[in-house]
Amino acid sequence: MGLISRMSGTRVRLRLTLLYGVLFLLSGAVLLTITYLLVGQSGSNVALSTHTTSSAGDQSVSVILGEALPADSRLTDAERRIAEVVQEQAVQQHAATMHQLLVKSGVALGVMSVIAVVLGWLVAGRVLRPLRTMTATIQLISARNVHERLAVTGPRDEVKSLADTVDGLLGRLESALESHKRFVANAAHELRTPLTLEHALLEESVLDTDATAEGFRAQFKELMVVSDQQARLLESLLVLATSERGLDRRESVDLSGLTGDVLQAAEPKARHHDLAVDAEVMPARVTGDPVLVARMVANLVDNALSYNVAGGRVEVATGTEDGRAFLSVANTGPLVPPESVELLLSPFERLDRAAADDGHHGLGLSIVDSIAAAHSADLTLCARPTGGLRIRVLFPGEESTVLVPVL
Structure with a gap:
């Protein structure tokens, strides 16, 4: 070399x-x-x-x-x-x-x-x-010492500009590597928890000599719940990896139609939690992957329903603004510190770590952020003064849509 x-x-x-x-x-x-x-x-x-x-x-x-x-x-x-x-x-x-x-x-x-x-x-x-x-x-420079920089000194000329550009690239690579390491560590932790629970349930069934068929049935039900959680986690990880790789499909998508389907599927969960859903779904079309856009809407609605209070509300709206389609989802819920809003977009980040057994793994909003970036859409989060979040996705106009892979 x-x-x-x-x-x-x-x-x-x-x-x-x-x-x-x-x-x-x-x-x-x-x-x-x-x-x-x-x-x-x-x-x-x-x-x-x-x-x-x-x-x-x-x-x-x-x-x-x-x-x-x-x-x-x-x-x-x-x-x-x-x-x-x-x-x-x-x-x-x-x-x-x-x-x-x-x-x-x-x-x-x-x-x-x-x-x-x-x-x-x-x-x-x-x-x-x-x-x-x-x-x-x-x-x-390798993954072990990616923190090092060229740090070229001297007048601002072409060589200095090139060195500064390389230093900026190394900085972005360092951030990406650190993010990747955190993601792998968090994913391993999230997968280890249900595996440990599965092992404990199986060990209890083997060691319990007086176990009955009813007891085995109850433990198998618990194993099925844990297995479902693992499947959802793996599916979320797959969607996250797919959206970060970029878009394979590009077609005109009816955002209002996808939102209506998601709200119809979420009605049983809303009734179960005694939540009122206000929908103002106006026609809006975007260019992108229908599966990923549908997953984005589903994650936002599920997040608004899951992190809410009894008797709370969820407000969903779609439409166009200056020729650009938008999706807005707001909910009532616990107070969110403004400084913690951006952290919610990171994988495996939850405001209440004690709620880790609620079937959510802190990947919903990070998937939304990744899908929005893959569609060149603007994603904004805002903590509501009375509690809850207001999340808005503003897509680019169909005539100026630029779909690029996300690094």
């Missing part, structure tokens, strides 16, 4: 070096071309003068490189030949000078290209050094 990482880092450094070298070579070639053209242009406009002597006195003949000699009747044939020789020599000298300029500039460009590659290799190593340090540190 370390060798592969070093080879990958070397390849990146080599690519950066080649990039620096090619850029320098191209820039030098362009600069050499511009210089060559400017020098060549200025050399072609150089004027030379030659002096000749005649019977009329001294004469001066101006010769301009690249131009023909002027037709001047005052020049004799000998003077013209001399001017042509001078012009030819000047042209040859200019060509030799341009050739030397080209050769020496090319040699200088080649030498500087080599130097640029060496400097590019060193600069690339210096630029990649913080990344190599970050990579080495990240490779040493």
Whole structure:
């Protein structure tokens, strides 16, 4: 792993070096071309003068490189030949000078290209050094030391921003791992309790030599109750894991119809606890998984019925608000401290731990929270001043629904 990482880092450094070298070579070639053209242009406009002597006195003949000699009747044939020789020599000298300029500039460009590659290799190593340090540190981080951070110091640049982003990711991973550990520990505790009770009942039946058929029947009924509790717990854990994984089904769901079915199924429980149910179910459609949405409604209604007081009330409403469907469930009940409201969304959290044998395992609202997150819905909990909770789920509009997996 370390060798592969070093080879990958070397390849990146080599690519950066080649990039620096090619850029320098191209820039030098362009600069050499511009210089060559400017020098060549200025050399072609150089004027030379030659002096000749005649019977009329001294004469001066101006010769301009690249131009023909002027037709001047005052020049004799000998003077013209001399001017042509001078012009030819000047042209040859200019060509030799341009050739030397080209050769020496090319040699200088080649030498500087080599130097640029060496400097590019060193600069690339210096630029990649913080990344190599970050990579080495990240490779040493595991579940045992996920609390460690890169903690890169220095000015706010791209490397610092990358390090801070990685630190934020590690922080979220640490929180997720801690939450996972707590969930596993709580689940093991919740499963251990009924298993211990089952073992005690079975042991009592085996050791009791005077047990009668009626006694066995009573103990078997207790075992069936414990088994049902375990089945409900496992089903809740399965729903929670499914909702946290994301949505497999996406279709238009009639929220009001699902709520009406849940309320109809909950009527016997409401009558048993002497609870009044006020329902204001208005048409509302959401996009999502019908099974999960139905489970969300059932959990909210069951929570409102279970944690209530004798003669209390449950208020259920559905409808639309600014094009967004909503579900609202409120109940009377014991006072809930405002600081404890958010804790109820955590798995296995109950305000009254002594009520652990009531068939509830503290997973109802955590499942609701997970399903709401899977549907990109806003879930709000509010403690009522007179007791009980008001829970509201606001779904996104069907045209703007974005369904994403939940981490």
